[in-house]
Amino acid sequence: MPTVAPLDLEGHCIAAVFLGGVPHFALADGTIHRxxxxxxxxxxxxxxLCATLDQSGSRLITGGEDGRICASSGDATEVLAEAGRKWIGSVACGPQGAIAYAAGRSAFVRFADGRTREFQHPRTVEGLAFSPKGMRLGVARYNGVTLHFPATDGKPAELEWAGAHTAVTFSPDGNFVVTAMQENALHGWKIADGKHMRMTGYPAKVKSLSWSAKGRWLASSGAQAAIVWPFQAKDGPMGKAPLELGTRGNAMVTCVACHPSQDIAAIGYDDGMVMAVRFADTKEVLLRRPGKGAITAMMWDDEERRIAFGAETGDCGVIDIAG
Structure with missing residues (x-):
């Protein structure tokens, strides 16, 4: 039977992660609890405003209303960059120690040696992600995604689709790029030929995305179930129906986190419940009963037995699935 070690904090939890096996919780008030x-x-x-693990999993990279980008581990915090009075709306971590951050209409890439490059856009930069293959940065913006190659002076590639794109993610094999939109939909492109993928029908905005271990599936929030799109075929999910996992008629899925090695997803709901569901047979295991608020962050640990979670109310904790 899963056990839950609660941590009652105050305020919106932006990220719940493991650093060296230690659970960390980043809150909107600017504090990191562990x-x-x-x-x-x-x-x-x-x-x-935003937080992500670096690729080594040893530091938590955060951006704030104070215009600073920081790297934190244990009791130590290092200021990596500052953007004046502009809010840092998104951060992403890439290969070779590269870090990207967004401030207004600009995306910046800071390399491991401290060099920084700025990439300006006509509208506000809404989301950032690095491709898993090579040094390529995806920038979600109004009417699509811009793909930059920060280490070279090459011209960026533009992927167009009308509307506001608020978040971006690359498939683990680097073949697809997918955005969450301001409308209740996802949009995707096959990078090789620019083919479009429309993923619609959500009753709410998609705020959480998670790729399965081998990138065969993309799980998403924004409905009464976790909507899980198949990406095994060369054209992704086009013409295929998604899986609907953990359906609850009276609650919305607000957060998803795929298992590190198996086709299983942890699913968090707007009432604080957390469930694990297996893709193959939709078998469900209740991990946490409803709490005080919507789940906003989750992550599995490297040993695949614990899940750190946080909620919009500061209702945080660690689930041990082995009990």
């Missing part, structure tokens, strides 16, 4: 032989707190930002 459960490391007791509850410890680190004040990092004057208002925290």
């Amino acid at each position: 459960l490391d032989h007791g509850h410890k707190t680190l004040a990092v930002h004057d208002g925290l």
Whole structure:
């Protein structure tokens, strides 16, 4: 039977991650909390807006309302860059220690040696993601995605689709790029030929995306079930119906986190419930009963037995699925 170790905090949880096996929770008030032989707190930002793990999994990279981009681990915080008075709306981590961040209409890439490159856009940069293959940065913007090659002076590639694109992700094999849109939909492109993929029918905005272990599936929030699109075929999910996992008639899925090695997803709901569901047979296991607010962040640990979670109300904790 799964057990839950609760951590009752105050405020919206932006990220719940494991750093070196230690659960960390980044809150919108700018604090990072960790459960490391007791509850410890680190004040990092004057208002925290976004957070992600670096590719080594050893630092939490955050951006804030204070215009700073910070790297935190344990009790230590390093300011990596500053953007003046502009809010940092998105951060992403890439290969060779590269970090990208967005401020207004500009996307910046900071290389491991401290060099920074700026890429300007006609409209606000809404989301950032690095491709898993090579040094390529995807920028979600109004009417599509721009693909930059930060290490070269080559011209960027433009992927167009009308509407506001608010988040971006690459498939683990680097063949597809998918965005969440301001309308209740996802949109995707096959990078090789620019073919479009329309993924519609959501009753709410998609706020959470997670690729399965081998990139065969893309799980998403925004409905009464986790909507899981198949990406095994060369043209992705076109012409194929998604899986609907963990359907609940009276609750919306607000967060998804795929298992590190198996086709299983942890699914968080707007009432604080967390469930694990297997793709093959839709078998469900209740991991956490409803709590005080919507689940906004989740991550599995490297040992595949614990899940850190956070909610919009500061209702956080760690689920041990082995009990």
